[in-house]
Amino acid sequence: MSSTPSQPPTSQANWELDRVVAELRAVREKWRESQQRARDAGGRELPSRETLGRIVEALRGVMFPMRLGPSDLRQQSEDFYVGFTLDSALNALLGQVRLELRHAGRQSPAPDQALEARAVTIVRDFAATLPSIRALLDTDVEAAFRGDPAARSVDEVLLCYPGIVAIINHRIAHELYLRELPLLARIVAELAHAETGIDIHPGARIGHSFFIDHGTGVVIGETAVIGDRVRIYQAVTLGAKRFEQDETGALQKGQPRHPVVEDDVVIYAGATILGRITIGKDSTIGGNVWVTRSVKPGSHVSQASSRSQTPD
Numbered sequence: 001m002s003s004t005p006s007q008p009p010t011s012q013a014n015w016e017l018d019r020v021v022a023e024l025r026a027v028r029e030k031w032r033e034s035q036q037r038a039r040d041a042g043g044r045e046l047p048s049r050e051t052l053g054r055i056v057e058a059l060r061g062v063m064f065p066m067r068l069g070p071s072d073l074r075q076q077s078e079d080f081y082v083g084f085t086l087d088s089a090l091n092a093l094l095g096q097v098r099l100e101l102r103h104a105g106r107q108s109p110a111p112d113q114a115l116e117a118r119a120v121t122i123v124r125d126f127a128a129t130l131p132s133i134r135a136l137l138d139t140d141v142e143a144a145f146r147g148d149p150a151a152r153s154v155d156e157v158l159l160c161y162p163g164i165v166a167i168i169n170h171r172i173a174h175e176l177y178l179r180e181l182p183l184l185a186r187i188v189a190e191l192a193h194a195e196t197g198i199d200i201h202p203g204a205r206i207g208h209s210f211f212i213d214h215g216t217g218v219v220i221g222e223t224a225v226i227g228d229r230v231r232i233y234q235a236v237t238l239g240a241k242r243f244e245q246d247e248t249g250a251l252q253k254g255q256p257r258h259p260v261v262e263d264d265v266v267i268y269a270g271a272t273i274l275g276r277i278t279i280g281k282d283s284t285i286g287g288n289v290w291v292t293r294s295v296k297p298g299s300h301v302s303q304a305s306s307r308s309q310t311p312d
Contacts, residue, residue, distance in 0.1 A: 036107075045103055047096040052187050055096070058089035060168055063134040067158050086127070094123045100183050122179050133171045136208055140167050143209035147231050162196035163212030173202035204238075206230075207263070214269075221258035227281070230261055233269040241275030241292055262297065 031037075037045070061069035062085050065078050073081055097119045102109070110118075141164060144157045151157050158164055169192035177185035185202035193199045197216040200206075204220045207228035212218055217235035220226070224238045240257040259273045262281040267273070270288040279285065280297030289303055 044099065047099045047184055047187060049187055049191065051092060051096060052184065053191055055089050055092050056169060056172060056188055056191060058085050058092075059130070059172060062086045062089065063130060063137065063168075064158060067155060086130075090123055090127055093126070094119055096184055097122055097181060100181050103183070122181070126175055126179060129175050133175065136171060137164075137168060139208040140164065140210050143211040143229065143231070144213075147211045148213055161215075162198060163215045166192045166196045166198035166200055166212060166215060166218075167206070167210060168192075170200045170202065170204070170206065173200075174204070174206075177202040204258075223254075223256045223276075224258035225260045227261060227263035227265070229264045230267075231265075232267040233287075235270045236267050237272045237274070239272065239274050 062082050065073055065082055066075065069081060069085075098115065101115050101119055105115070109115075141154050141157050144161055144164060145151045145154045148157075151161075169188050173185040173188040173192075176188065182202070189200060189202045198212060198218045200218070200220045201222040201224075203222035204224040204226065206220075206226045207230065209229040210226065211231045212233075213231065214234040218232060219237045219239060221239050226238075238259045238261065243257070244252045244255055246252055256276045258276065260276070260278045261267070261273075262279060262283075264282045265279050265285070266283075267279075267285040268287040271285045271291065272289070273279065273285065273291045275292055277292065277294040279291070279295045280299060282297055283295050283299040283301070285291060285295070286300070286302040289301055291301060295301055
């Protein structure tokens, strides 16, 4: 005896949608008035996380076509794939750059022609950095392979390591940050943060051969400066000790407030390094230590040696 699939019952609930929609509209309008936003801006005002995610994915493939590109790609068609994909990604990026420039200048908008010329120049200059970004990333991949005895190949590192995902996004985001696109840069950084648990502000300056092992919980602040051949482990924080305020009590933006880590430093899991201090070249910072004072080159800081340090 055959049975007829049961149909889900029809809802008889009254959601009062007209009232909810009207109240949501009222809240939106109140917010826009408080922010001096136009009632009809003629479309989307802000860049899109979804679009930027696709752009970054394409750029990863462009820089590493045979490993991060499409699975059916062959070396004979690498250049065609790279050219086609890059053209598409850069045009999509141009649209996002326009949105940020227009949003940033909404109080005193520039003529459309001037905004378009600036957007095109920014994207063209960004595209010109991609070969150097790729070369820099090669040093990061090699550093990860050399620094992790569990790594069997550089290909494994590139395909599997969250630290490499985070640094790829950071290298891209940092170039956008340098071109005065802080919102686009931050979105690209936060895409990696969501994917890996590694939080690197796009303003941080990071030298070559950088390796984040494991990575979850790593935080690197906006004004941090990291030298060459630095290795850090999970749950490391390079943060601020205090936040300066102006005479009105508002936080001062952009002040140097994060550590400077010199070349060839190793920072083990759980270490917290705060303030505009310097970790000298060739130093080792042990796990779970709290450092708020500068460390001389060649130092070895452990929990025992850091007990005399107290947060200021």
